Amino acid sequence: EVIRLGHIVLELADFQETCAWYAQHFGFIPSDVQVLPDGSPVVAFMRLDLGDKPADHHTLALAQGFLPTYSHSAYEVVDADAVGMGQRVLREKGWTHAWGIGRHILGSQIFDYWQDPWGDKHEHYCDGDLFTADAPTGVHAVSREAMAQWGPTMPRSFTKPRFTPTSIVALFRNLRRSPDLTL
Numbered sequence: 001e002v003i004r005l006g007h008i009v010l011e012l013a014d015f016q017e018t019c020a021w022y023a024q025h026f027g028f029i030p031s032d033v034q035v036l037p038d039g040s041p042v043v044a045f046m047r048l049d050l051g052d053k054p055a056d057h058h059t060l061a062l063a064q065g066f067l068p069t070y071s072h073s074a075y076e077v078v079d080a081d082a083v084g085m086g087q088r089v090l091r092e093k094g095w096t097h098a099w100g101i102g103r104h105i106l107g108s109q110i111f112d113y114w115q116d117p118w119g120d121k122h123e124h125y126c127d128g129d130l131f132t133a134d135a136p137t138g139v140h141a142v143s144r145e146a147m148a149q150w151g152p153t154m155p156r157s158f159t160k161p162r163f164t165p166t167s168i169v170a171l172f173r174n175l176r177r178s179p180d181l182t183l
């Protein structure tokens with residue numbers, strides 16, 4: 001049983017400008033930022049500013065991509081048993097599994113990801129960390145290994161872009177246009 005929609009994750013060509021826009025207009029606070037070896041930010045986990053009331057580690061996460069993509073929606077369930085039961089139910093219904101079960105490092109949610117027929121993903125999760133508004137932003141190196149403290153390593157297919165003639169044209173347009181992208 002799903003309790004609620006907990007967060008969504010978007011991939012963007014204009015990553016830095018979009019992060020700034022959400023922070024400025026909605027008051028999102030970056031809980032953790034993942035960076036490339038040269039220090040460029042590539043993933044931002046953004047939480048709501050609820051003052052002294054603890055908020056989810058992220059309600060919105062933004063990631064650098066070559067194209068704007070809806071990565072996934074995440075639905076909170078009550079506990080790890082419910083994550084496991086969800087896996088059995090979805091498997092028996094014939095859905096395609098994407099990644100899990102494991103526990104994230106940043107946010108520490110127990111997660112299980114499923115693929116929908118259109119290329120987007122859906123996550124069941126529980127036991128995520130909560131932060132008040134005054135918690136400082138963490139900065140961490142990005143890698144597939146840094147995505148889970150236990151469970152399978154994130155498969156390469158998990159973040160692989162879909163290459164179609166339209167997306168390749170958009171990729172080259174974004175490479176020329178977006179200040180965040182280089183070959």
Ligand SMILES: [Fe+2]
Pocket residue numbers: 007009072074123
């Ligand atoms: Fe997620």
